Amino acid sequence: xxxxxxxxxxxxxxxxxxxxxxxxxxLIAIPLVYLTIRALGAGPETWDLVxxxxxxxxxxxxxxxxxxxxxxxxxxxxxxxxxxxxTDLPFKRTWSVLTALPLVIPSYIFAYVMIVALSPRxxxxxxxxxxxxxxxxxxxxxxxxxxxxxxxxxxxxxLLPLQASLRGIDPSLEEASHSLGHGTFSTFKKVIxxxxxxxxxxxxxxxxxYSLRDFGAVSLMRYETFTFAIYNQYLTPFxxxxxxxxxxxxxxxxxLSLMFAESAxxxxxxxxxxxxxxxxxxxxxxxxRWRWPALAFCGAVVSMFLILPISVLGYWAxxxxxxxxxxxxxxxxxxxxxxxxxxxxxxxxxxxxxxxILTSRFSGKLSLVVEKFTYIGFALPGIVISLSIxxxxxxxxxxxxxxxxxxxxxxxFLPLAVGSIRNSLLQINPSLEEASRSLxxxxxxxxxxxxxxxxxxxxxxxxxxxxxxxxKELQATLILSPRNFDTLATSIWHATSEAFxxxxxxxxxxxxxxxxxxxxxxxxFWHMRGNHEKISSSL
Amino acid sequence: MMERxxxxxxxxxxxxxxxxxIVALVLAVGLVSGTYVYLIRDTNENKLIIYSGRSSExxxxxxxxxxxxxxxxxxxxxxxxxxxxxxxxEEGKHSPADVFYAQDPGGIGAVEHMLDTLPDEILEMSPExxxxxxxxxxxxxxxxRVVVYNTDVLTEDQLPDSIWDFTDSEWDGRIGWAPTNxxxxxxxxxxxxxxxxxxxxxxxNGIQENNPTAYPRNTPTVKAVADGxxxxxxxxxxxxxxxxxxxxxxxxARNYHPRDGGPGAxxxxxxxxxxxxxxxxxxxxxxxxxxxxKQGQEYFAxxxxxxxxxxxxxxxxxxxxxxxxxxxxxxMEDMNDLEGTLALLRRxxxxx
Numbered sequence: 001x002x003x004x005x006x007x008x009x010x011x012x013x014x015x016x017x018x019x020x021x022x023x024x025x026x027l028i029a030i031p032l033v034y035l036t037i038r039a040l041g042a043g044p045e046t047w048d049l050v051x052x053x054x055x056x057x058x059x060x061x062x063x064x065x066x067x068x069x070x071x072x073x074x075x076x077x078x079x080x081x082x083x084x085x086x087t088d089l090p091f092k093r094t095w096s097v098l099t100a101l102p103l104v105i106p107s108y109i110f111a112y113v114m115i116v117a118l119s120p121r122x123x124x125x126x127x128x129x130x131x132x133x134x135x136x137x138x139x140x141x142x143x144x145x146x147x148x149x150x151x152x153x154x155x156x157x158x159l160l161p162l163q164a165s166l167r168g169i170d171p172s173l174e175e176a177s178h179s180l181g182h183g184t185f186s187t188f189k190k191v192i193x194x195x196x197x198x199x200x201x202x203x204x205x206x207x208x209x210y211s212l213r214d215f216g217a218v219s220l221m222r223y224e225t226f227t228f229a230i231y232n233q234y235l236t237p238f239x240x241x242x243x244x245x246x247x248x249x250x251x252x253x254x255x256l257s258l259m260f261a262e263s264a265x266x267x268x269x270x271x272x273x274x275x276x277x278x279x280x281x282x283x284x285x286x287x288x289r290w291r292w293p294a295l296a297f298c299g300a301v302v303s304m305f306l307i308l309p310i311s312v313l314g315y316w317a318x319x320x321x322x323x324x325x326x327x328x329x330x331x332x333x334x335x336x337x338x339x340x341x342x343x344x345x346x347x348x349x350x351x352x353x354x355x356x357i358l359t360s361r362f363s364g365k366l367s368l369v370v371e372k373f374t375y376i377g378f379a380l381p382g383i384v385i386s387l388s389i390x391x392x393x394x395x396x397x398x399x400x401x402x403x404x405x406x407x408x409x410x411x412x413f414l415p416l417a418v419g420s421i422r423n424s425l426l427q428i429n430p431s432l433e434e435a436s437r438s439l440x441x442x443x444x445x446x447x448x449x450x451x452x453x454x455x456x457x458x459x460x461x462x463x464x465x466x467x468x469x470x471x472k473e474l475q476a477t478l479i480l481s482p483r484n485f486d487t488l489a490t491s492i493w494h495a496t497s498e499a500f501x502x503x504x505x506x507x508x509x510x511x512x513x514x515x516x517x518x519x520x521x522x523x524x525f526w527h528m529r530g531n532h533e534k535i536s537s538s539l
Numbered sequence: 540m541m542e543r544x545x546x547x548x549x550x551x552x553x554x555x556x557x558x559x560x561i562v563a564l565v566l567a568v569g570l571v572s573g574t575y576v577y578l579i580r581d582t583n584e585n586k587l588i589i590y591s592g593r594s595s596e597x598x599x600x601x602x603x604x605x606x607x608x609x610x611x612x613x614x615x616x617x618x619x620x621x622x623x624x625x626x627x628x629e630e631g632k633h634s635p636a637d638v639f640y641a642q643d644p645g646g647i648g649a650v651e652h653m654l655d656t657l658p659d660e661i662l663e664m665s666p667e668x669x670x671x672x673x674x675x676x677x678x679x680x681x682x683x684r685v686v687v688y689n690t691d692v693l694t695e696d697q698l699p700d701s702i703w704d705f706t707d708s709e710w711d712g713r714i715g716w717a718p719t720n721x722x723x724x725x726x727x728x729x730x731x732x733x734x735x736x737x738x739x740x741x742x743x744n745g746i747q748e749n750n751p752t753a754y755p756r757n758t759p760t761v762k763a764v765a766d767g768x769x770x771x772x773x774x775x776x777x778x779x780x781x782x783x784x785x786x787x788x789x790x791x792a793r794n795y796h797p798r799d800g801g802p803g804a805x806x807x808x809x810x811x812x813x814x815x816x817x818x819x820x821x822x823x824x825x826x827x828x829x830x831x832x833k834q835g836q837e838y839f840a841x842x843x844x845x846x847x848x849x850x851x852x853x854x855x856x857x858x859x860x861x862x863x864x865x866x867x868x869x870x871m872e873d874m875n876d877l878e879g880t881l882a883l884l885r886r887x888x889x890x891x
Contacts, residue, residue: 049885220755324784383625394631486595495594503596
């Protein structure tokens, strides 16, 4: 890059953006430093074990999961996102809330429910046994069960950014396509889909990374991935930590390859409108008689991923209570859950903002390194991240405080918010910022008056995502939380690990309820605001 | 025209302010309350910090009894035993913990070097075969290893006398186990002590040839047996009683304590010890004494379906009385050798 051009680009960014980006990057490198220390501490016999060990077999299984889950999620999310934003589908807002909600269900709960309902002799078989005499249904354990459960709890990572992007698309392009004689499908393929590429790539990357790090579902479905193997190493007190560190390093190489694969899909394409006129909300596609299959599709997704788990949880609660189990709701754990989740959402979004601005407005080595680093925490198992923070923080005044827990969430969930904000920034024409600069505003003023207000959509959806995943986070909460600190997720875990199903069901239902409230507020907020913020982009 | 647009832009900047204000408010409230909790927590002198590898569902009530009896304020940190052990190892000498209360001897053995030697008055309260040979931790309550079987397809008479006999090919495809579970690993440790290395390895290989189904934990194993996915499972006794409590008497699984005893009927001990770095040693000792007192032991017998380690406290009426089970005689010294067991399990490919 010629010097002058580089200089011009750096000038465009206020120093607060890149300074804070670098600081945050250094902080989130903590797990990497810890792993390096542990892996270096591992003797040759540890590495021997790692290589002797069925590493290839595990790698193959991990890879299969990491490829299948994003593909399946895409098949679910793309039609859902389009139907709920661009068509006259009945009860659109209700569907948007309901289809995003499976994200709040902890993966170990979902997998357990699946086993209860769909195992060879589970509820489904019992229901089929008397009328049809079905003795056994095919096993869901292994690859199929793992793919199904991991997809169920992670496809909204793709659905939410897709919905946000579809809302942000300048309708003039579509109208042009229609006026040139293209139908709905052809317009979708040629005009809309290309504009969704950044959202698809980043959502699919998140889902792929989540499949790498999920433990709850793969362990219950008995599908051994790297993360499962790493946890099993932590279960073995002697030397296990070293092997776990070595395996985590391999996992990290996997994650890095995924990230570079995602980068490769990016092009120099622009994703913002260039229209001079004032963009309005586009016309909705009339579904006509297609609305019945569309409704059936939405209904199927919601029944499978939301109603089924909720019904099984409700059944557990009622069955237990009628059998005389005492179930008391500890409200403090609900308050704690909400408190830490709201704080995590605020902190993570604030930290994500400079990084998103840097990586969407400045393409260079620094920006690339910063962006890749933000994903480290999301790809590694929660126990690795948490122990690395313990390693550095123990003995300091921060240890076992709320602040440290929030910091743990920051490392774990930063890419969720960075991705959302980045996507919304990519839809803004940078000429707006250039115009502001040429009118005499400084870089900081431009950021305050143009960039940040226009990325608000992304900030809000990023905050919502972080809120939802923090509500159900378990590993870091168990290890990093202050003492005497229970959340809904930890209460569920305590109860399930000792087979107290009724006592697990009640906090699980509360978790789903409390997580759905902000989702609803968010979606209603979007609806009310309409295309208000679009006015400024016509400048 | 231009003016209108600029106004629109300005409106937007203002519209952003409530959002930022909410963010700032949330942060302020959170940090203040976080600091407040931190400050009040450290003003109390009469406290005790316990890391528990046992679930709060099992021990929360007895902790509260302890608090109200002694006036000591207890701060709990819960996780699985292996997570807590991993955390203690990372914390090292900076650990704030006073007591480590573990579900199984393997977990507490992993951090034994961080524990202090207990005073005799505590060691005397717990039977010698249920404590650490170095006197660094004591057994608190016991769980029996059992074979859980499906009552629709099997009766107790059809089950073999010893766990060894499940290597017979008639059990092909009918067995469930949880080889990564610490209790299972402790049973294998008992096997190595009772049977020797070679016979234990033969047992593992024999079971492997019968294509056992591996479950991640005890609970799903019990559930799978009741559902008929497998016919028998090697588990701890008390999960069955949880299912009976929730699903009623027609839950189709029951426990079998192998008639001939042996390692298949090992007694698993939950244990507790005091950290060398503890700053509340007296409270910690008081806690261990409380758990070992009649009151503490009765709690476990009546509420968690576990075996009390004292003879004078009666077991729960639903349990097979302790004197009718043929427990193997394995010393705690031998039970400590989890490392050797893990090596054997890795060598035979049961765990990775």
